[in-house]
Amino acid sequence: MKRLILVLCLMAAPLWAVQPDEMLDDPALEARARDISSGLRCLVCRNESIDDSHAELARDLRLLVRERLVAGDSNEETVDFIVERYGEYVLLKPRAGGANILLWLAGPLMLGAGLILGGIYLRRRSTTPETDVAQLSEAEEDRLREILKE
């Protein structure tokens, strides 16, 4: 019985991310394949690249990437090939075209705005005369001396 459970469990074990048998013999080509696949999303997983994913579909996509590379495609052509079939959802780094320009510019724009606002604030702070600093009351002075003595 225990044997049976064991066998069943081993059968249920999922495939692995990047198996030895799928790797290409040419190290340069393999490195390019890894580079591409770490930027492609596994469609059935939650926020994982196909390079990290254990899913069957991710394996198919990894093999597809390698197939295209072996066939002589450039990195861009390979990515285009996959985007054409699966949509831009597979890209973990969204392209800057169309509305996505907002996404890419959000950081720089916000930094610019922050620096300008901060600059205005600083200028005002450094030019306004010092407002009266609140004077301590007598009781507070006593308390201060007491604390300093501690």
Next chain:
Amino acid sequence: MITELGHFALILAFLVACFQATIPLIGAYKRWPGWMAVAEPAATIQLLLTGVAFGALMWAFVTSDFSLRLVVLNSHTAKPMLYKITGVWGNHEGSMLLWVLIVALFGASVAWFGSNLPPSLKARVLSVQAMIGVAFFAFILLTSNPFLRMAVPPFDGNDLNPLLQDPGLAFHPPFLYLGYVGLSMTFSFAVAALIEGRVDAAWGRWVRPYTLAAWVFLTIGIGLGSWWAYYELGWGGFWFWDPVENASFMPWLIAAALLHSAIVVEKRESLKSWTILLAIIAFGFSMVGAFITRSGVLTSVHAFATDPERGVFLLAILAVFMAGALTLFAARANVMQAKGVFSLVSRESMLLLNNILLAVAAFVVFVGTIWPLVAEMAFDRKLSVGEPFFNMAFTPFMVLLGLVLPVGAMMSWKRATLGRVLRQLRGVFALAVAIAALAWTMQSGKSALGPVGLFFAAWLIGGSAVDIWSRTGRGAVGERLRRMTRLPRADWGKSVAHAGLGVTMAGIAAMMAWQVEDIRVLKVGEDLEIAGFGLRLDKVERLNGPNYIATKATFTLSEEGREIATMYPEKRNYPVAQMPTTEAALNNGFLRDIYVVIGDPQQGGGWAVRSYYKPLANWIWGGALLMAFGGLLSLTDRRYRVAAGARRAPATGVPAE
């Protein structure tokens, strides 16, 4: 019976929170001392009742009471005791109960330790904190009741997700929640100050310990989570820019900004309205985090409750609190006049720069996280925003921050001379550049990231050392060393935390630039070579754990022909949960980790083996620990204890009106 008691206690706690949310607020408005004072016992009772409810749930888990739906879904009799206990918060309902327990705990801590607070401010703080409590008690009772019974209790449970059955992850949620919910305290202080119409140096001093504590907890929580991912997920990744990771990272960034701007409020009475705004936003991000994790609008590896009804409820809580607080802010912002005057080159202006960089960095993470949602709703485009985007968009802010940090940290308040600070840091800068150049020449054809990381490590650690040294004044070395031991802990905390940031930066950069990976098929008795280390597969065996079956491999690790360690990576299968996990074997070193994972048996014989050389891996978490330790040092600074001692001063009772 105990379950029903717990349920009843939870309802009572809700009612007490309702009472605490209203009565003291009216009391503070009408200046009725009695009505204000009830906030304190109410906070204590609320904590006790929530504690009883939490204890009852824990009891059900520990005794494996399978008449409780939640226990059936998340526990099993064969599960080790540690994970029966931590299983209480390894699910949506239980974790929400932990959340409200911490809300009540923070509230009670103000009631117990806040005796130097003005009574009206204290009453208002406790009242706002109770409002947060009310919202989340209602959320639990209406949508996620942990005390639901089963009509027909099953014989055994479904077991906890095996990935969560790990010490690193068992303690990751409580720390995160302490951090998230700690920010509710700064939120309460901010809203109370707005109602009160007074923000001064004293307010900054009361808020800072809570911000610091929340930030320290968040640092530890995030560090634990990332460490867990590193050794558990099987390829040594430590950060994935997953929506839920981002949800914890955004409050961390804002809390870091807040604890710096609160210094300016405390010491110089400037940046007040900005600090209040940050305090509101920080808790906002905490709730956004809760929403993202539990609503399922953004798919993530962490989401454990994908229920639209709960999502809507949480969104409503978020909307009400943010809209309320921001409206109040808009109405009251004019009462917060800045007092301090400072020049363009000063500590104040550098802290402002720190705040801009941290806040914009958090904003970038936020935009990246919600962009898939925005793009789908507004532009009808289904797209993903993942690691490559965040690495590109976020890193520049950290680079800028790292560059200016040592300079800013050494500026004097009010008016500083840039030349003097730069002169003091000249040596450290030269050293950092030299180290980076050395690394650059020693590596061939790899990315510039590694040397840049080392530059920042040397620059930040060296800068912190110079900062501490410069505070000892002038004189003989021995005299200065003696003075160094007597510096305020806040100074030490600052230097340690800043150095920690440098250590973490070096670790991340080295991992990304110099990691070596090897994937191959290995037969028993064969060996492989990775980055100068030898790994021999000695044997592979099957064995049974308490609630899993494992395939365990034995490797011998050798360096220059000398055997230095034996490593046992495992592949486990949890039959009840029907889930496999990988248990990587690690050989930790100061400068590198060796990381081995055993995979599936191959058709032609042999096993799939992945091995990694991970340079400076432990620096990532070591740096996080240093940052947390720096925060703790600062938290135990004398001035907070002196402030606490003010209790002993003659009580003046309620201020005469």
